[in-house]
Amino acid sequence: MNNNDNAGKIVAFVNQKGGVGKSTLTTNVAAILGAEHRVLLLDTDSQGSSEDWGVARINKLQSANKLRGFSKHYRGIKKATEVSTDLEEIAGSYDVLIVDTPGRNELVSLGVIAAANLVIIPLTPGNFGFWSSEVTRELIQKVAVARPTDFAARLLLNMRDKRRKVSREAEALLEELEIPVMRSSIGHRNIFEASSDGLSVLEIPARTDSDREGQREMRELVSEISEILGLRGRAQAEGETPRRRSAPKDAPGR
Ligand SMILES: Nc1ncnc2c1ncn2[C@@H]1O[C@H](COP(=O)(O)OP(=O)(O)O)[C@@H](O)[C@H]1O
């Protein structure tokens, strides 16, 4: 890693279980962080949901001025489904590399975890009994021991549903995983389904209170991620006064 402390951070969304929101969270975080930092979204899932989103995004960014102000530093999407891909080398050219991972391909997930600075494991209320992947958990713990200052893992509650309160059993299970739970959490909200078409929830007009809550939750999540990584620059928190930071050398002048 170089001396620029904003350079080359790798954030990965990992869970061997499909449908927990890895791709949804990856793409939203990439778009929102991309307003502040040089971000590359890396899709390591051969199913390519993030890649599809990235392609839709490029088309939208090119065809509309509506997105002005958003994703100024978003650098696009790359696909890498080979275990041999050197994530650190790719990350060196950006501030943050946001990595989507496959549900099933354990090898790819493990390779990504080994290179990551922050691994976020989305969990949904329906699958607390779920996170059966001992291998992933063990690797996370090993990496945590090997890189005590440059690695963090967090559980993130996604598709939270107030009516289905997290049961005591589920809470006990979470504790057993011995990985801290993020203070941010994301509700089950329609706006996240609408964001699958190349946009982040912040780029879609909020029509309901639930939509607005979803936007607030995403801002909070991005701000918590920035905090964990120690990213410099304007925090995403709502209402915070923008702080100037010198533009990276190769920032687009657009
Ligand atoms: N917070 C949320 N609220 C509502 N729907 C969501 C939320 N997060 C994800 N989804 C939806 O759940 C489905 C699975 O999400 P996805 O990101 O594809 O999961 P994964 O990548 O882990 O397989 C998608 O249809 C997505 O739109």
Ligand SMILES: [Mg+2]
């Ligand atoms: Mg996915």
